[in-house]
Amino acid sequence: MGNPRLKKKRRAAGVGRLNITSMMDMMTIILFFLLKSYSVSEAVLTPPKDVTLPESTSRLDAQKAEVLVVSRDSLMLDSTGGNASVVPLKDGLVSPAQKKGLLIPQLYKELRARAELSQFITEHSARSTFEGKIILHMDKDVPFATLREVMFTAGQADFQEFNFTVLGPSD
C-alpha cells in the first residue's frame, strides 16, 4: 500500500513539456515577412541620416562604387571609418572660397587619391577593374549648381559614371 501523500508529491514534481506551437506560428509569420523583404543587391546602400532622397520610379540596383554624400550642410566622402566631411555647404551651395570656377579642389584631391589607388590596384590585380563610378546620395533640396560642380570635379578626377540613389517604388 502506497502512501497517498507521497503519491501526490511525486505527481507534482513531474516535468511537463513546453508547448512551443504558438511560438512556431509566430516564427513562421516572421519568416514569411522577412522572405518578402529579402533583397539581393551587389551594394548594400544605407541612406545617410541628414539626407532626404527623392522618390523615383527607377528599379535599377546599385553596383559597388565610391560613395559621395551631398546634404544641405556638407559634402562627404564615405570612408571606412565613417563619413569624412570634405567640404562644408551653406543651404546646399558651395561657398565661393571653396571652389575655383566649377572645380572643388578639396573634393578633387580626395577623389583623385582614390582614383589613383584604384588604378594602381587594377594594374596589379586581374580581379579588380577601375570603372570610374560614383554612387551619389544627394538631398532632394540641393540645387543643380552644386550637382554640376560635383559632377565636373568628379569628371576631372576620372569618375565619369554616376549612380544617383533614389527611393524606389515600394511594390
Next chain:
Amino acid sequence: MSRKPSSRRNVVIESEPLSIEPIMNLFVLLIPFLLYSAAFITITVIKTSLPQIASATADASQPTTPERSRLELTVAITDKGFTVAGAGGVLKGQATSTVAGRQEATIPLRAGKDYDFVALSKIIYQVRKQHPLPTNPDVVPDPDQVTVIILPETEVLYDTIIKTMDATRDTNAMSDELRRELGIVQPAELFENAVLAAGIR
C-alpha cells in the same frame, strides 16, 4: 481446441508528439540572417554619365546617323517651365510670344509655380511615337535615339531633375488615367539614357 488469442490486439502504440525543436533551431538561425538582408526601404539608382566630348577625327572614323534623322532631344528646365527641343528646333507651347527676348517654355509652370510632369510625359511619348525604336530586338538603337539631354538652370532642385528623368525614361511614371488616355497597355521605354548637361546659366 481453440487457438491462443493474438497478443497484437493488446499492444498499445504510443504516439510520440512531433519534435519541432530542430525546426525551431532552423528558424532561429534563418531569422537573423533574413533580418540582415531585408530591405524595408527600396533604394534604387538612376544611371547617368557626363556628356561625351567627341573629337572631329573620331567622328570621321565612326559611321554616324544621317543628319536629317538625328533627334538630339533636349529638355531644358527653367524658372518658366520645360522647353523641349530637338535637332529640328524648339517645340512651341501654347504661348508663342517671347518675354524680354527669351522664348516662352514649351510647358509652362502650373499656376506659376509647379512643374507639369504630366504634360512633359505626354510630349515625350509623342516624340517617341514619331521616332520609334527599331522593332527588331537584334538591332541596337543608335545612342541618339535613346538619349535625352537634360539642361537645368542652376537654381533647379535635384528633386525636379530626378522627376524629369523619370518622365523622360519610361511610361512607369505616368498615372493610370494618363496611360488610358494615351492608349498605353504595356509599360514602354521612352528615352532611357538621360545625360545632364552643364546648365543654362
